[in-house]
């Protein structure tokens with residue numbers, strides 16, 4: 001059988017077998033409800049406490065009450081943003097975010113906008129970074145929350161979270177960061193970085209799907225958006241997903257222990273892939289995102305004169321799984337909002353490829369991709385109706401056209417590039 005290479009860890013990851021092993025007893029033996037007052041319940045409650053401690057250690061959080069388990073990154077983002085917006089209305093109804101946020105943040109902010117809140121959407125430069133001066137200028141008396149992602153899920157750019165946190169603290173504004181793509185890959189200390197609210201998700205860090213957490217700094221005013229039995233200090237009612245939480249805890253622990261070796265290993269493989277692809281002799285191949293301030297596992301390319309969907313299909317036929325910046329999963333032909341926000345022309349945005357590496361990615365696999373990719377790109381260029389000299393209708397010749405597009409469509413087409 002053809003070798004299979006999975007380079008789509010930005011979408012989701014394989015659950016580490018050590019995580020599965022630790023979860024299994026919580027389905028069939030230790031299945032108690034943590035709220036129950038018998039031994040089954042106590043066992044489950046102890047497992048929750050242990051997992052909470054493990055996740056908090058990964059992000060250097062302090063007290064037990066500072067972490068709320070959620071059903072994933074999306075729910076954590078919703079509880080943080082809506083909770084802070086509704087919980088601080090006596091101060092104001094203004095929120096600051098960016099145009100490159102994941103739909104979990106973007107659509108939550110749009111929902112608030114429709115319900116009487118005002119949102120400032122910060123633009124980004126060609127590498128995907130916000131401008132600190134623009135952020136400082138955007139803060140007003142009635143600003144209650146800044147929500148900016150730690151690292152972008154498509155192009156991998158890592159924001160200057162230290163500077164953002166320091167500014168938010170100085171100006172007395174809450175700071176939420178969607179760190180779903182960053183947790184477990186880069187060192188995070190919520191205290192040093194002045195983060196008040198941080199979202200994370202297990203399935204991006206070799207844990208199970210459907211479980212995540214929200215870090216909430218002590219004394220942060222949040223209004224619940226889910227009502228029920230008052231679990232998780234009233235912020236996330238519902239019987240806890242004990243096996244999932246145990247899996248998240250183990251995944252967090254593995255990341256914390258392995259990070260000192262794993263992060264440089266990923267950076268080495270990522271850079272090998274980037275060098276291999278950019279140096280393969282193909283023309284007009286570029287790296288998207290920041291050359292240095294990027295996730296250790298993200299390499300995001302764009303190829304002129306081809307479409308990402310075709311590239312994905314031919315790579316898939318060779319057993320290589322990656323993702324693209326174009327709208328393959330959607331009814332819309334709009335390219336990714338992130339790629340247009342960094343100023344890419346639509347035809348270039350459509351020719352993008354995201355390769356995201358993980359714990360089980362090997363050098364052999366990277367070398368396989370470096371070998372297989374150029375002939376596929378060539379084949380597509382030979383076939384392409386948008387080939388050289390056949391530029392898309394409306395595309396101009398200026399390669400560096402960074403005319404920023406910050407349209408926020410209601411149509412969201414980001415499912416394929418979580």
Ligand code: PLP
Nearest residue numbers: 072073074102104153180201418
């Ligand atoms: N935020 C970012 C940056 C993501 O990449 C994802 C992944 O899809 C999410 C939020 C949503 O996380 P989840 O799938 O756990 O809801």
